[in-house]
Amino acid sequence: MTTDNTVAAPASSPMPLVYVRNVHKSFGHLEVLKGIDMEVASGEVVTILGPSGSGKSTFLRCLNQLEPIDKGFIMIDGEQAGYKLQDGRLVKLRAGEVRRQRRKIGMVFQQFNLYSNKTALENIIEAPVTVHGETREEAVAYAMELLKKVGLDDRADSFPRQLSGGQQQRVAIARALAIKPKLILFDEPTSALDPELVGEVLETMRDLATQGLTMIVVTHEIGFARDAADRVIFMDGGVVVEEGKPEDVLLNPQQARTRQFLNRFIRA
Amino acid sequence: MSDGAAVTAAIAEDDSLRDVAHAYKPLPIVRGLVWLVIGLIALKVLVVLAQNRNFGWGIVGEWLTEASILRGLWVTLWLGVVSMALGVVLGLFLAIGRMSKDVLISSLASVYIWFFRGTPLLVQLIFWYNLSYLFPEIVIGIPFGPTLASWNTNDVISPLTAAIGGLALNEAAYMAEVIRGGLLSVDHGQIEATQAFGMSPFRALLRVILPQAMRAIVPPTGNQFISMMKSTSLVSVIAMADLLYSVQAVYNRTFEIIPMLLVAVFYYLVITSLLNVGQGFIERYYGRGERDAAGPAKAAQAPEG
Numbered sequence A: 001m002t003t004d005n006t007v008a009a010p011a012s013s014p015m016p017l018v019y020v021r022n023v024h025k026s027f028g029h030l031e032v033l034k035g036i037d038m039e040v041a042s043g044e045v046v047t048i049l050g051p052s053g054s055g056k057s058t059f060l061r062c063l064n065q066l067e068p069i070d071k072g073f074i075m076i077d078g079e080q081a082g083y084k085l086q087d088g089r090l091v092k093l094r095a096g097e098v099r100r101q102r103r104k105i106g107m108v109f110q111q112f113n114l115y116s117n118k119t120a121l122e123n124i125i126e127a128p129v130t131v132h133g134e135t136r137e138e139a140v141a142y143a144m145e146l147l148k149k150v151g152l153d154d155r156a157d158s159f160p161r162q163l164s165g166g167q168q169q170r171v172a173i174a175r176a177l178a179i180k181p182k183l184i185l186f187d188e189p190t191s192a193l194d195p196e197l198v199g200e201v202l203e204t205m206r207d208l209a210t211q212g213l214t215m216i217v218v219t220h221e222i223g224f225a226r227d228a229a230d231r232v233i234f235m236d237g238g239v240v241v242e243e244g245k246p247e248d249v250l251l252n253p254q255q256a257r258t259r260q261f262l263n264r265f266i267r268a
Numbered sequence B: 001m002s003d004g005a006a007v008t009a010a011i012a013e014d015d016s017l018r019d020v021a022h023a024y025k026p027l028p029i030v031r032g033l034v035w036l037v038i039g040l041i042a043l044k045v046l047v048v049l050a051q052n053r054n055f056g057w058g059i060v061g062e063w064l065t066e067a068s069i070l071r072g073l074w075v076t077l078w079l080g081v082v083s084m085a086l087g088v089v090l091g092l093f094l095a096i097g098r099m100s101k102d103v104l105i106s107s108l109a110s111v112y113i114w115f116f117r118g119t120p121l122l123v124q125l126i127f128w129y130n131l132s133y134l135f136p137e138i139v140i141g142i143p144f145g146p147t148l149a150s151w152n153t154n155d156v157i158s159p160l161t162a163a164i165g166g167l168a169l170n171e172a173a174y175m176a177e178v179i180r181g182g183l184l185s186v187d188h189g190q191i192e193a194t195q196a197f198g199m200s201p202f203r204a205l206l207r208v209i210l211p212q213a214m215r216a217i218v219p220p221t222g223n224q225f226i227s228m229m230k231s232t233s234l235v236s237v238i239a240m241a242d243l244l245y246s247v248q249a250v251y252n253r254t255f256e257i258i259p260m261l262l263v264a265v266f267y268y269l270v271i272t273s274l275l276n277v278g279q280g281f282i283e284r285y286y287g288r289g290e291r292d293a294a295g296p297a298k299a300a301q302a303p304e305g
Ligand SMILES: Nc1ncnc2c1ncn2[C@@H]1O[C@H](COP(=O)(O)OP(=O)(O)OP(=O)(O)O)[C@@H](O)[C@H]1O
Pocket: A027, A030, A032, A050, A051, A052, A053, A054, A055, A056, A057, A058, A059
């Protein structure tokens, strides 16, 4: 069954962790993604830049199957997201199998979305205990380690409302790390923060970037893209316009649309 | 320049006087008048209550602890509590059903709520009590298939089962809407987070969504519970010996209608007061995550602000 589900890796290069081909997504008549191709290797840190409304959030949500896609396909860790090949036919997965696939992916939201009825520690151990079947002791021990890593081990028993935005987002990052994900998705993790709190969250993310985690980060923080990313992808109008090494895309963009977008930041 | 300095000096002289911590309050004239008038009226009411012998306070005192009355009180208490508990559980299922994407399930829940909210509780109670006219036998079996078990309706539907069934089924319709309102009040981002982390809908409901919805669910549920305790008095029409029925049984013999009703009023007020206190505790529990931490959180943020 599982062998059906994995795609044989090409002989020369190993299958990338994320492999996206010709993904289309519409909301009603509005086509938001118009054929996205993307590959992300294991351990790679990729930032996605692009103007508002270009479909960045929608794309991340498709990767985690929070939105269904209309056309194309997404492979994550050798499995097709939401579908499987069975007897030469492509079959939609059941809800339980979709949940199993999602468990490999951590997600950090723009609005944090920490469970407001749970303390910081409870937020972090929730998925490991109830979804991944870890014992409470293991989960708490690892959660405290993660809280220390994001500099909040003294706030383990605080409820989200009692934390600043930056602290909440750091807890949310710890929550995403707690499930030992193969891939972490960040959707504008600093956009809802007061300017003086952005630094602490970016600092935490820079740390992660150096530790071999696979990260896809949608952000407007050009500085983070420049310093921490292995690759920058520029999206506009539902397509990937340009991608490459940060220094190439940011300093020497080939496409007019990329230049236009970056100019706004340079002027600002 | 020198003008400014003079003014500053003048203000400095008053500095100690101007500290608001030592200010006097003006006499609250209007408020005092209101209190006086209300106090007088209250006093008059008390005098009237005490002097009018028709209230029969002595009789009230005598019957307050009478065995038949206490038995009736006990029936009212557990009938209300059991019916409410069943109503809440069934209401939760109905609420989830109404929010279901499945058209069949959501319409079934809607029809249930429409019917049980749309007809008087008294009519429903009498209906359940007289169910045997419609269906002399109650049968459990596979539709159009074999019968698994059957009972004589009159053996199953006693005043007790008719009362519990009637009250609980009716309550469920109201609780369904209360709970649905609570579930809808939970921020969508919370639900999305549970999905993103691979939680099953059931687990998400139990561990994240329902606990947050409780803040919106508890106050109207307190209302419902109080209303339920009073609705139990309706079961006296189907010969269920609740508090009101026991009181009526006495005044039908003694004709001391007002004192006996006061006995019932006393106990209904005691029950609803206790429910109010309980509600306060539950609200505080579910308000935990909302409470502003005066302590560590503020202290940690202080340097920035
Ligand atoms: N659930 C939805 N229903 C209808 N339209 C949607 C929905 N979600 C997104 N859209 C539309 O899709 C387009 C792309 O939205 P998306 O949130 O992906 O953009 P974005 O690149 O993340 O923008 P931003 O930088 O502002 O976050 C927008 O025009 C938006 O209005």
